[in-house]
Amino acid sequence: MREPLAQRLRPKTLGDVCGQQHLLAPGRVFRRTIESGHIPNMIFYGPSGTGKTTVARIIAENSGMTLHKLNGTSCGTGDIKAVFKDIGTLAGAGGILLYLDEIQYLNKKQQQSLLECLEEGTVTLIASTTENPYFYIYNALLSRCTVFEFKSLTARDVEQGIRNAVSRLSEEGTSVVIADDAVQYLAESAGGDMRKALGSLEFAVAAAEKGPEGKSITLEMIQQVTRRTAMRYDKDGDEHYDIVSAYQKSMRGSDPDAALHYLARLLEAGDLPSACRRLMVCACEDVGLAYPQIIPIVKAAVDAANMLGLPEARIPLADAVILVSTSPKSNSGESAIDAALADVRAGRTGPVPRQLQNKHFDGADALVKGQNYKYAQAYQNHWVEQQYLPDAIKDAKYYVYGDNRSEQAAKAYWAKIKGEG
Numbered sequence: 001m002r003e004p005l006a007q008r009l010r011p012k013t014l015g016d017v018c019g020q021q022h023l024l025a026p027g028r029v030f031r032r033t034i035e036s037g038h039i040p041n042m043i044f045y046g047p048s049g050t051g052k053t054t055v056a057r058i059i060a061e062n063s064g065m066t067l068h069k070l071n072g073t074s075c076g077t078g079d080i081k082a083v084f085k086d087i088g089t090l091a092g093a094g095g096i097l098l099y100l101d102e103i104q105y106l107n108k109k110q111q112q113s114l115l116e117c118l119e120e121g122t123v124t125l126i127a128s129t130t131e132n133p134y135f136y137i138y139n140a141l142l143s144r145c146t147v148f149e150f151k152s153l154t155a156r157d158v159e160q161g162i163r164n165a166v167s168r169l170s171e172e173g174t175s176v177v178i179a180d181d182a183v184q185y186l187a188e189s190a191g192g193d194m195r196k197a198l199g200s201l202e203f204a205v206a207a208a209e210k211g212p213e214g215k216s217i218t219l220e221m222i223q224q225v226t227r228r229t230a231m232r233y234d235k236d237g238d239e240h241y242d243i244v245s246a247y248q249k250s251m252r253g254s255d256p257d258a259a260l261h262y263l264a265r266l267l268e269a270g271d272l273p274s275a276c277r278r279l280m281v282c283a284c285e286d287v288g289l290a291y292p293q294i295i296p297i298v299k300a301a302v303d304a305a306n307m308l309g310l311p312e313a314r315i316p317l318a319d320a321v322i323l324v325s326t327s328p329k330s331n332s333g334e335s336a337i338d339a340a341l342a343d344v345r346a347g348r349t350g351p352v353p354r355q356l357q358n359k360h361f362d363g364a365d366a367l368v369k370g371q372n373y374k375y376a377q378a379y380q381n382h383w384v385e386q387q388y389l390p391d392a393i394k395d396a397k398y399y400v401y402g403d404n405r406s407e408q409a410a411k412a413y414w415a416k417i418k419g420e421g
Contacts, residue, residue, distance in 0.1 A: 046151060067099065330402035
């Protein structure tokens with residue numbers, strides 16, 4: 001069985017790796033450390049197809065140590081213990097290097113089984129993960145390793161990898177001619193994933209007809225095999241949370257273009273619930289009292305989107321996203337309730353004032369008989385001075401008027417009614 005192109009094309013040296021120059025450029029601490037021959041325990045973290053496995057294999061194969069490879073999706077504690085059998089033997093005389101791919105799939109007990117060997121230095125660990133290691137890897141193991149982040153490849157990095165692949169195919173006897181616009185489109189549509197780009201290229205090459213100059217790859221062919229491949233999205237992974245965070249922060253920051261971009265990414269991934277939920281949150285949290293009517297408006301748009309479903313849902317959601325992005329902002333309501341919650345959680349409460357209690361008989365020890373509640377609607381301007389907070393916090397202030405037109409109008413109104421200047 002022939003290996004996939006991405007596997008056949010794996011670089012053999014750090015200098016051949018496309019991208020990750022923040023780690024691999026000459027003179028960088030990471031590269032200098034590897035070239036020194038002293039390999040520390042490391043965890044590589046980043047999206048798929050960015051070179052984590054490739055770099056780990058290059059390091060392992062040039063380390064002079066006995067290499068063991070395991071994958072967290074399929075290995076168990078027994079597989080890990082089998083690696084330890086080489087400790088102290090002739091096979092492990094040069095050191096033992098364990099390359100553990102997808103370490104996030106190991107449970108806590110399996111990860112703990114590595115601790116003693118790492119502490120003693122009898123095994124060197126290089127692990128890779130697509131998930132945030134600070135969430136998925138046991139702290140004691142994490143503290144014994146250095147984490148390096150692998151970033152999504154740029155379109156230029158992927159383009160270089162594509163051209164290298166075309167050259168490699170020609171060396172293998174398959175002459176390939178690919179249009180420049182096809183290379184550019186493929187590089188941009190890969191979403192920073194070299195493996196994805198090479199897989200699409202290989203698919204197109206297999207389908208291409210052979211001409212006088214070899215197999216010809218056109219833009220149209222690449223568009224057919226890369227449709228909907230540019231999305232990096234995992235509803236349970238970091239990319240999901242990054243996108244929804246950017247979506248809400250763009251609306252909060254009053255940038256409708258960025259907000260629409262992230263909305264498009266959510267919708268293209270079919271994540272209508274996240275698009276609706278974050279939109280509703282932003283209307284309440286970030287616009288709030290600066291434009292109170294926006295809450296029912298956005299709720300209506302969200303209801304319409306859920307009723308219509310995709311793709312039509314994009315229309316009311318786009319309207320609402322633009323409205324939220326371009327509306328005045330105020331988080332005074334959120335700040336006020338958070339301040340009130342802080343008091344309640346800290347135990348700063350007290351009995352409800354007698355005048356606000358539900359009607360009931362006074363006890364024999366009551367100093368003042370009767371409820372003495374003042375019904376605000378019976379007074380001029382429907383307001384009367386009266387204590388509403390418990391005695392212990394009667395002077396607490398939670399709500400501060402925002403500096404937007406809506407809240408300042410309310411502030412002026414109540415200042416006039418209460419005679420506060």
